[in-house]
Amino acid sequence: MLSCKKLVENASEYVDGDLSGWQRFNVKMHLFMCVHCKRYMHQLTQTIGFLGKLPRQQPSEELEKHVCDEYKKAMQDKQN
Amino acid sequence: MTATKRNDGLPDEAALVKGLLNNDQLLFNKVFKAYYSPMYAVAYSIVGNAIADEVVQEAWVSAIRALPKFEGRSALKSWLIRITANEAKTRLRKESRSVSLDAVNESWATDPRFDNKGHWNDANPEWDAASPDDLLSADELKDCVEKHMEHLPDNQKQILNLRDVGGLAMDEICNILEVSSSNARVLLHRARDKMQQVVAHFQRTGKC
Numbered sequence: 001m002l003s004c005k006k007l008v009e010n011a012s013e014y015v016d017g018d019l020s021g022w023q024r025f026n027v028k029m030h031l032f033m034c035v036h037c038k039r040y041m042h043q044l045t046q047t048i049g050f051l052g053k054l055p056r057q058q059p060s061e062e063l064e065k066h067v068c069d070e071y072k073k074a075m076q077d078k079q080n
Numbered sequence: 081m082t083a084t085k086r087n088d089g090l091p092d093e094a095a096l097v098k099g100l101l102n103n104d105q106l107l108f109n110k111v112f113k114a115y116y117s118p119m120y121a122v123a124y125s126i127v128g129n130a131i132a133d134e135v136v137q138e139a140w141v142s143a144i145r146a147l148p149k150f151e152g153r154s155a156l157k158s159w160l161i162r163i164t165a166n167e168a169k170t171r172l173r174k175e176s177r178s179v180s181l182d183a184v185n186e187s188w189a190t191d192p193r194f195d196n197k198g199h200w201n202d203a204n205p206e207w208d209a210a211s212p213d214d215l216l217s218a219d220e221l222k223d224c225v226e227k228h229m230e231h232l233p234d235n236q237k238q239i240l241n242l243r244d245v246g247g248l249a250m251d252e253i254c255n256i257l258e259v260s261s262s263n264a265r266v267l268l269h270r271a272r273d274k275m276q277q278v279v280a281h282f283q284r285t286g287k288c
């Protein structure tokens with residue numbers, strides 16, 4: 001049977017849907033019987049969701065102005 | 081191109097490109113803001129924090145110049161990300177620095193969470209927070225996770241940033257960083273697993 005450690009080592013492949021049908025079935029069986037791994041899997045999924053919601057990096061005003069000016073200039077050049 | 085639902089508040093691809101070619105400055109500003117975060121993540125992962133913004137700027141200058149030739153074979157966002165990655169790599173060659181990605185050497189062998197039969201040593205307690213949003217409500221946890229991300233090995237940090245924070249597709253990431261997909265998957269999971277432990281520790285102790 002799949003050990004807890006092995007399951008944890010490959011948990012992302014399960015979460016990302018990269019396992020074959022048979023491997024997936026094995027993990028599912030384990031999760032059905034093992035509350036610790038079930039909890040781990042849930043927490044890993046929560047963690048991934050959390051990372052996706054971290055505040056986004058914001059551009060500095062200086063960069064924004066520079067790049068937008070660049071666009072404006074390019075558009076004017078095109079018209080002339 | 082896969083038809084994913086847009087969640088960046090921008091018009092659909094065709095309208096987007098048309099608007100940008102027609103001097104729609106308001107739209108350009110929106111695009112710049114919407115794609116800053118993934119472009120920054122790519123630049124950061126290749127050249128590091130110090131010159132990531134310069135790379136984003138250079139990438140935009142190139143992109144604006146190349147825009148009339150944009151053929152729409154890929155999404156605008158993927159196209160911008162490719163330009164950013166190229167810009168960053170050129171920059172890296174100029175400064176002849178390099179970030180090592182190949183070492184996948186850290187081992188799982190002695191993971192203290194498991195006994196020698198691979199069973200859990202201690203039960204992992206349940207978390208009080210039910211969802212990622214609940215987790216986010218704790219500012220200290222946010223700071224704590226960011227601090228630990230900073231301390232990840234470079235290669236793990238890069239991939240975690242691009243995939244889970246920046247939301248790039250795995251094959252895009254493998255192209256940008258020139259790693260095999262199996263290596264990338266291992267590195268990504270190591271990083272995620274570590275972050276799970278950081279959150280678990282915080283949930284258990286209330287401390288970072």
Ligand SMILES: [Zn+2]
Nearest residue numbers: 003004034037
């Ligand atoms: Zn288990």
